[in-house]
Amino acid sequence: MYGLTKTEILSLAYTLAEKNKIKHPFSSKREKAGIEWLKGFRKRHPDITLRAPESTSAARARAFNKPVVDKFFSILKDTQAKHSFPPYRIFNVDETSLCTVPTKNTKVFAQTGRKQVARVTSAERGDTTTAVVCGSATGNFIPPMFIAYFLQAMPRNYIRKTTRQNWSETSMQSALDAVKDGMAFKTASRQFSVPLMALKRRTKGKNKLAMGAVKVLGSKQTVFTTEQEAELVKHIKDMEIRMYGLTKTEILSLAYQLAEKNKIKHPFSSKREKAGIEWLKGFRKRHPDITLRAPESTSAARARAFNKPVVDKFFRF
Incomplete structure (x- = not known):
C-alpha cells in the first residue's frame, strides 16, 4: 500500500541508471527520466497501470491481509457446513460515502486568459453521508440506510x-x-x-398558557411571554456590546434558568439544565434582529481603548 507515483518512478529510473553506470538520455539537472521513457516503459509492461489509490487507514491495512481473510473464509466454511444456512439467509453488507459537494471537478470550457473559473455547488465544503446497502444471496435487498452527520439538529422538513x-x-x-x-x-x-x-x-x-405567551394556529406555544423574551434579547445584545457575546450553549442554559427562576412551566431538560435546540430555532425566528456570528478576537487593552467616547474625542481633534 505504498504505490509509487509517476514522479517517483521517473526518479527511481534515473537513480537506477546512475547507480549501475548505464548510459542514459535522462536529465541530470532534474535527476529524473523523461516522460517519453515512461510511455515506452508502460507499453512494454501492460501488466502495470496508473490507478487512483483509495485512502486506507493503517489499522485497516494491518487487519485486512491474506492470513486474516483466509481465516475468515475458513470459519465461514465451517459455520455454513454446520448450520446449512439457505441462500435467502446469507446477506452481504457494504457501505459507501456520499458527499454533498463533488470532491473532483470535471474540466469545463471557459474564456482563454481567465485567471479563475468558478463552479456553483451547494457549499464549498460538503458533508459526508454514509450509505449502508445489504442484500441476500438470492438477490433480495433491504432498504438502504443513510447515516447523516446530524446528531441533535435533525432537519425539520x-x-x-x-x-x-x-x-x-x-x-x-x-x-x-x-x-x-x-x-x-x-x-x-x-x-x-x-x-x-x-x-x-x-x-x-x-x-x-403563560399570561402573554403566544399560541399560533398549528404551532407550539412559546414558553416565555413577549416581555420576557424582549428582556432576554436585550440582555444578549448588551453582552455582545460589552464584547462578551453569549454562545448557543449559554443562551440555552440562560433560558432554562429564567424559566426555573420565574416558575414557568417548560419542556426543557432538567437533567441537562438547558432549553432545547427547537426552542432556540423558534426564538431566533421570532427575533430576527439577533443572529449567530463568529466573533473576532480582541485584546482587553484594545477593547478598553476602542470605545465610543474615545472615538468621538479622536474625531473632535
Missing part, C-alpha cells in the same frame, strides 16, 4: 400527517366557557373543533 394542535386559543376558550355552562365535553369538542383530551386537561387547569 418532513410533512406533518396529523392535525395535532390545529386549533386556535379562541376556540379552546369558547369550549371551556361552554363546559362551565353545563355543555358535555364531547359536544363542546365537536362544536368548537378542539381536541377532547386537551379540553379536559384545560378544565383541570393543566397546560395553561
Whole structure:
C-alpha cells in the first residue's frame, strides 16, 4: 500500500541508471527520466497501470491481509457446513460515502486568459453521508440506510400527517366557557373543533398558557411571554456590546434558568439544565434582529481603548 507515483518512478529510473553506470538520455539537472521513457516503459509492461489509490487507514491495512481473510473464509466454511444456512439467509453488507459537494471537478470550457473559473455547488465544503446497502444471496435487498452527520439538529422538513394542535386559543376558550355552562365535553369538542383530551386537561387547569405567551394556529406555544423574551434579547445584545457575546450553549442554559427562576412551566431538560435546540430555532425566528456570528478576537487593552467616547474625542481633534 505504498504505490509509487509517476514522479517517483521517473526518479527511481534515473537513480537506477546512475547507480549501475548505464548510459542514459535522462536529465541530470532534474535527476529524473523523461516522460517519453515512461510511455515506452508502460507499453512494454501492460501488466502495470496508473490507478487512483483509495485512502486506507493503517489499522485497516494491518487487519485486512491474506492470513486474516483466509481465516475468515475458513470459519465461514465451517459455520455454513454446520448450520446449512439457505441462500435467502446469507446477506452481504457494504457501505459507501456520499458527499454533498463533488470532491473532483470535471474540466469545463471557459474564456482563454481567465485567471479563475468558478463552479456553483451547494457549499464549498460538503458533508459526508454514509450509505449502508445489504442484500441476500438470492438477490433480495433491504432498504438502504443513510447515516447523516446530524446528531441533535435533525432537519425539520418532513410533512406533518396529523392535525395535532390545529386549533386556535379562541376556540379552546369558547369550549371551556361552554363546559362551565353545563355543555358535555364531547359536544363542546365537536362544536368548537378542539381536541377532547386537551379540553379536559384545560378544565383541570393543566397546560395553561403563560399570561402573554403566544399560541399560533398549528404551532407550539412559546414558553416565555413577549416581555420576557424582549428582556432576554436585550440582555444578549448588551453582552455582545460589552464584547462578551453569549454562545448557543449559554443562551440555552440562560433560558432554562429564567424559566426555573420565574416558575414557568417548560419542556426543557432538567437533567441537562438547558432549553432545547427547537426552542432556540423558534426564538431566533421570532427575533430576527439577533443572529449567530463568529466573533473576532480582541485584546482587553484594545477593547478598553476602542470605545465610543474615545472615538468621538479622536474625531473632535
